[in-house]
Amino acid sequence: MACIAVVVTELRVVRFGNGKLFAVQLHTMEMFVHGTDPAQVLAGFFRILKPGGRIAVLEYDHNLTQGVLKGLLEDAGFNNVEVRDYSKNIRPMLQFFYVLAILPYDLIELRQLAKFFVNTLA
Secondary structure (H helix, E strand, O other), rough: OOOOOOOOOOOOOOOOOOEEEEEEEEEEEOHHHHHHOHHHHHHHHHHHHEEEEEEEEEEEEEHHHHHHHHHHHHHHOOOOOOOOOOOHHHHHHHHHHHHHHHHHHHHHHHHHOOHHOOOOOO
């Protein structure tokens, strides 16, 4: 019988035994930019997948389009790696968020209030 588990965890500590899972779907946002050791995380996912298992990484980071993600996955042991860039699909949403955020950002900067909004302006 198939089982689906949703696990929220610290990515460096994947607590599954070796070769236990058929698939891993990973949703992150800039993990490869801000994560302490993305290679370790991917190696952990490779370890827990059964032979022939699959991983789907949904990562928002414009710097990964230059082959970085493919290289990280291959270095972790994955083969037949296929990277698809869906940037054009989300660009309208990002442009909308920019328009929505630029006025408050400019007001905060103009009034020198950034120290009160540290993470908001990141």
